[in-house]
Amino acid sequence: QVQLRESGPGLVKPSETLSLTCAVSGGSITDYYWSWIRQSPGKGLQWIGYIYHTGHTNYNPSLKSRVTMSLDTSRSQVSLTLISVTAADTAVYYCANVGGVSDSWGQGTLVRVSS
Amino acid sequence: QSVLTQPPSASGAPGQSVTISCSGHNSNIKSNYVYWYQQLPGTAPKLLIYSDYERPSGVPDRFSASKSGTSASLAISGLRSDDEADYYCATWDDNLSGSWVFGGGTRLTVL
Numbered sequence: 001q002v003q004l005r006e007s008g009p010g011l012v013k014p015s016e017t018l019s020l021t022c023a024v025s026g027g028s029i030t031d032y033y034w035s036w037i038r039q040s041p042g043k044g045l046q047w048i049g050y051i052y053h054t055g056h057t058n059y060n061p062s063l064k065s066r067v068t069m070s071l072d073t074s075r076s077q078v079s080l081t082l083i084s085v086t087a088a089d090t091a092v093y094y095c096a097n098v099g100g101v102s103d104s105w106g107q108g109t110l111v112r113v114s115s
Numbered sequence: 116q117s118v119l120t121q122p123p124s125a126s127g128a129p130g131q132s133v134t135i136s137c138s139g140h141n142s143n144i145k146s147n148y149v150y151w152y153q154q155l156p157g158t159a160p161k162l163l164i165y166s167d168y169e170r171p172s173g174v175p176d177r178f179s180a181s182k183s184g185t186s187a188s189l190a191i192s193g194l195r196s197d198d199e200a201d202y203y204c205a206t207w208d209d210n211l212s213g214s215w216v217f218g219g220g221t222r223l224t225v226l
Contacts, residue, residue: 035215037215044203044217044218044219044220045160045203045205045220047214047215050215058213058214060214061211061212061214094159094160098205098215099207099215100165101162101171103150103162103171105159105160106159107159108159
């Protein structure tokens, strides 16, 4: 089973850009669709979108205008960029491979949006 | 508001059984496989059920699931204190450009 590890700044200022990276190990980055999922404090899970190694992406319609995902096969990394953040974007952000028996999640990284 | 509807809470005494429901639509539950996750406090969700009723290796058979039409359910028998967690259903939604959707989650309390 693949291992995933998210990394990035824990604090982002309002109106700025949130950027996170997910390192994939123990498996090939070309084998799966890679999703980003977030969870606001005390709230449920929200799927942000996915990317495939072909470059195909699919984003949550509610976030689509602000989200970009990319993938670096040479470094086995998946990236998330979310622009124009507000306090509502404060959440634990997970990198995950969902929708199959090989389901796997990173440990998550907390990002706070605050000035 | 979540696309899939779950009761916010459920409870049961140790040894008892509990069922958590997940209600959706033709575009999601009826048309696609349902997945169930368990999330312990401070941890990432863990897959309990995939493809409507299949258990990954290592998940006890105390956990079972079913689906009928636009609804699905997760049953937990022989409740233990360490079953106390949040449970989420999830699936793909064909109406939302193929989005992955979650239920709002059900907090299970073992009395």
